[in-house]
Amino acid sequence: MTEILKELLMPQNVSCMVCKSEKGMGGADGLCAACRQACRAYTGPEYVEGVHLLAPYAYQGVPAKLIRGLKYDGRRYMARPLALAMERVLSRAKLSPDAIVPIPVHPNRLRERGFNHAEVIAAALAVYTGLPVQTDLVRRVIDTPHQVGMSKELRQKNMKHAFEADQRASGLHLLLLDDVCTTGATLSACARVLREKGARINCICAAAAEE
Numbered sequence: 001m002t003e004i005l006k007e008l009l010m011p012q013n014v015s016c017m018v019c020k021s022e023k024g025m026g027g028a029d030g031l032c033a034a035c036r037q038a039c040r041a042y043t044g045p046e047y048v049e050g051v052h053l054l055a056p057y058a059y060q061g062v063p064a065k066l067i068r069g070l071k072y073d074g075r076r077y078m079a080r081p082l083a084l085a086m087e088r089v090l091s092r093a094k095l096s097p098d099a100i101v102p103i104p105v106h107p108n109r110l111r112e113r114g115f116n117h118a119e120v121i122a123a124a125l126a127v128y129t130g131l132p133v134q135t136d137l138v139r140r141v142i143d144t145p146h147q148v149g150m151s152k153e154l155r156q157k158n159m160k161h162a163f164e165a166d167q168r169a170s171g172l173h174l175l176l177l178d179d180v181c182t183t184g185a186t187l188s189a190c191a192r193v194l195r196e197k198g199a200r201i202n203c204i205c206a207a208a209a210e211e
């Protein structure tokens with residue numbers, strides 16, 4: 001957590017974290033004006049696989065680069081522009097959840113990657129919203145294989161028993177957070193186990209596929 005805060009509160013970038021340009025800098029997000037303008041808004045459906053989804057960006061271009069940089073290259077500071085954009089859509093939606101819940105990763109995957117990228121984005125969003133992050137309400141109990149390129153049906157089947165929720169979720173309004181929503185299978189499966197415990201769920205992602 002301290003590490004994440006340190007990266008978030010770093011002095012303002014002098015060059016863009018995506019294209020390295022020094023022109024058009026000055027925003028709080030660490031992006032140059034051109035990269036910021038190149039971020040396309042998500043205009044897809046508000047409900048995906050039965051969950052209400054908030055997402056500032058379409059999953060392509062600059063937002064996709066930020067997400068991949070965070071996830072695969074460990075560039076935690078790339079969570080900052082994503083979380084700032086998420087804070088904007090959240091405040092526009094006028095939701096006031098009790099807590100942010102990052103989608104958990106399986107302990108095997110955590111060992112492999114060293115951190116949960118959704119948790120990093122959640123920590124950044126917590127800074128900008130003042131909401132607490134809760135990571136102990138849902139666990140990933142099955143290590144689902146890489147879902148890329150898999151059919152929707154197979155993804156749903158793999159996800160069905162992937163999560164286990166805690167009874168303490170009962171009565172809470174939770175904002176379930178993931179980096180990307182592609183088919184919605186992960187968010188939907190995780191939302192289902194939390195709802196079964198009596199939680200109310202909204203979902204938020206940095207970007208979503210428009211298909």
Ligand SMILES: [Zn+2]
Pocket residue numbers: 016017018019020021031032033034035036
């Ligand atoms: Zn740039």
